[in-house]
Amino acid sequence: MVDVEADGHGQLQRSDTSSPQGSAISSQPVTRSNRGFYSYAYRFFDSIGLVTVYNAPIDAKLILAQRYVRVFAYGLVALIRAAYLAALGISETQIGIFFGLTLVGDLFVVMLLTQLADTIGLKKILILGAVSMTASGLVFALSGNYWVLLTAAIVGVVSPSATEVGPFKTIEESALFTLMSPNKVVDILSWYNTAEFASVAVGLLVGASILEFLQRNDWNFVAACRVVFFCYAAVGILKIVLSSCLSSRIEPWHHLNNHRQAARDESDQTYPISTEQEPLLASSTAEASRPGSPEFRQGYSIFSLDREERLVLLKLCILMPLDAAAVGLQSVPWQTYFVRTRFHVSSSRLGTTFFFSSCLGALGTILSIGLARKMGNMMTLAVTSYLTGITLMFFGFPSTINVLLIVILLEAFLEPIYIAPRNALIGALLTPTKRTASLGLISIVKMISNGSGSALTGILADRSLFWLAFAIAGLLKIGYATGMLWTFFAIDRKTTAEQKLQVEEGCQ
Numbered sequence: 365m366v367d368v369e370a371d372g373h374g375q376l377q378r379s380d381t382s383s384p385q386g387s388a389i390s391s392q393p394v395t396r397s398n399r400g401f402y403s404y405a406y407r408f409f410d411s412i413g414l415v416t417v418y419n420a421p422i423d424a425k426l427i428l429a430q431r432y433v434r435v436f437a438y439g440l441v442a443l444i445r446a447a448y449l450a451a452l453g454i455s456e457t458q459i460g461i462f463f464g465l466t467l468v469g470d471l472f473v474v475m476l477l478t479q480l481a482d483t484i485g486l487k488k489i490l491i492l493g494a495v496s497m498t499a500s501g502l503v504f505a506l507s508g509n510y511w512v513l514l515t516a517a518i519v520g521v522v523s524p525s526a527t528e529v530g531p532f533k534t535i536e537e538s539a540l541f542t543l544m545s546p547n548k549v550v551d552i553l554s555w556y557n558t559a560e561f562a563s564v565a566v567g568l569l570v571g572a573s574i575l576e577f578l579q580r581n582d583w584n585f586v587a588a589c590r591v592v593f594f595c596y597a598a599v600g601i602l603k604i605v606l607s608s609c610l611s612s613r614i615e616p617w618h619h620l621n622n623h624r625q626a627a628r629d630e631s632d633q634t635y636p637i638s639t640e641q642e643p644l645l646a647s648s649t650a651e652a653s654r655p656g657s658p659e660f661r662q663g664y665s666i667f668s669l670d671r672e673e674r675l676v677l678l679k680l681c682i683l684m685p686l687d688a689a690a691v692g693l694q695s696v697p698w699q700t701y702f703v704r705t706r707f708h709v710s711s712s713r714l715g716t717t718f719f720f721s722s723c724l725g726a727l728g729t730i731l732s733i734g735l736a737r738k739m740g741n742m743m744t745l746a747v748t749s750y751l752t753g754i755t756l757m758f759f760g761f762p763s764t765i766n767v768l769l770i771v772i773l774l775e776a777f778l779e780p781i782y783i784a785p786r787n788a789l790i791g792a793l794l795t796p797t798k799r800t801a802s803l804g805l806i807s808i809v810k811m812i813s814n815g816s817g818s819a820l821t822g823i824l825a826d827r828s829l830f831w832l833a834f835a836i837a838g839l840l841k842i843g844y845a846t847g848m849l850w851t852f853f854a855i856d857r858k859t860t861a862e863q864k865l866q867v868e869e870g871c872q
Contacts, residue, residue, distance in 0.1 A: 413551030413733040416544075423614050424543045424552055427536045428559075430490070430606045434497070434532060435559045437599035439567020440592055441504075444575065448589040452508045462514055467815060469518030471808055477531040478804020479666065482617075482797060486539050487610045493532055494603035497521040501597030505590045528560065534807050538800040539614035541791040546859070549791065550736045553784035554729050561726040561780070565719060571595075616797045666801050676793050677802050679851050684806055685813035686844035687749075692817025693837035694756055696721075699772060702830055707765040717769055721776035728780040741785035742856040746845045748782040753841030760831025789852065792859050 409415050417428070449459050473496075481489045500520030507513060521532075537553070544552050571592055578588035669677060700718060703709050709717075735744045755775045762768040794802045821833040 411734050412730050413554055416548050416551035417555055420548075420552060421543050421613065423610050424540060426606050426609055427539055427543075427614075428552070428556060430532075430603055431536060431556055432559045432563045433599050433602055433606070435528065435563040436567040436570075437497075437501075437596045438528070439564040439569075440571040440574075440599075441596050442564070442568060443571055444589045444592060448504075448586070449510075449513070451586050451589070452510075454510055458510060462510075462517065465514060466517040467811070470521075471811055473519075473521075474531045474534065474804055474811070475808055478534050478807070479801050481531070481535050481538070481800040481804075482615075486535050486614050486800065487607065487612070489531065489535055490607040490610070491604060493521060493535075494600055494607050497603060498597050498600030501593050501600055505593035505597060508586075531804070534803045535800055537787060537791070538616075538803055539610075541799060542614060542616050542796060546788075546792055550741065550784050550788045551733050553787050554733050557780065557783050557787075558726045558729045561722045561729070565722045616799065666798075666805050669795075669798060669802070673795055673798065673802075677805065680790060680793070680802075680806055681809050683844060683847045683851065685809050686840045686847065688810035688813040689817035689820075690753075690756070690837040690840035690844065692814035692819075693821050693833045693840070694759065694775075695814075695818055695821075698818065698821050698825075698833070699759075701825075702760075702834075703765075703768065703772070706830075707768070709765060717772060721773055724773055724777040725780045728777045729784060732781045732784050735781065736785040736788070740856060740860055741789040742849065742853050744785040745782040745789065746849050748778055749841050749845035749848075752778045752782075753838040753845070755838070756841060757835050757838030759834035759838070786848075789856055793852065793855065 406415065409418075417425070446459055446463075449462065450456070454462070477489050477493070497520065500516045503516035503520070504513060507516075537556070540552050540556065541549060574592055574595070575585075575588050578591060579585065583591075666677070696718060700714055703717075704714060732744060732748075735748075739747070752775060755771060755778060759768075759771055759775070762771060790803075790806070791799065817837070820836075821830075824830060824833045
């Protein structure tokens, strides 16, 4: 009979077992057709990463849940932030300053918390961020003072758009690298990134529905918006609960301690005869493995990197801004503005188009799992970045709306495919105990480049060169893929070979 069990890597495996005669294993006989159906179903769910998600540690599932509910909350308030401030009597100039200073605050919070996360603990930082998110939502729901709201936006966590803000993403991805084996982390990251599309879409829909329902029942716009911000704060409370349920397994020192404990056990078996110095050595080793010991109190900021680690980080900080600037140049708000102004498309048709583009983006993140398994992380990144770049270069040229909409949908499908393989590649390049700090610096550089790219699009659009922004974005994508291939292809091949060898050794 065929049983299904989990191996040491969390992967479901088949094993043939024979049962004693007369024992009842199952109430229903397993037919060949049933075995074929379950085999095909298993292979399908495995190909899209759901088997990995099912077998993932509970901490990984909690992190996925946090990501989905948090991005859902960003979608809730994405449609009302500017309109809410305007309804409070705040001028458009002040709103622009508000969003700019919010970005500055996000940069400061990300830099501070990511540099301290590995020292203080990822769990504590995630709880602190969730408390800040809750507080910000409550302030927006209860206050109408510009300076109070600005302080809450700078210090707290309220997304000015439907995109990820704050230190959450960096810290959660660092924890996922720690929790998952290298050959499975792409599966988890793909579903983690799916929230950027699927959960935001749901949040936008729910937020708009709440506003419409309340205003139909004679609520004024400001009061209805405050209810939405109360819902945002409620999601923050849920995130506090989810963060509190995380275990110490998400910390990079937890697995380091396990390796040290295994080494001590092996040493004890090799040298069973005790000496006078043995208790002292064992005590000092155990003390050094504790997170509160001097070794961990010294911190793991970017200032603790050695020469080789600094070189890898420098290369990433040079290459990643190319991609981030390309994203800023052709962001969804600019795409919608370009389509609206060039072809005078109705809001309903525009909304439908970008709803389907979000759905295709979610599909692309899921399909990246199978591509990464067959092609490898680096080749998946390179091929999809090249295709996205070529598509973007032709974004500004279609003379009919139908052709342009096809280009939009194609670009929306292609661009997200490389995100999870790229993040898995970067995670493998960085030292585990210094990964969060390094990712924090990369995130800062990307945010600055993204904002610069968006500003450049505004300058070009004001000079009737809107099409040039998309062409530059395409060239940057191609240059980014070429640079990543040139710099990290050999390292990626070596890392992939080592991972396959580890998997083969574990299966034997």
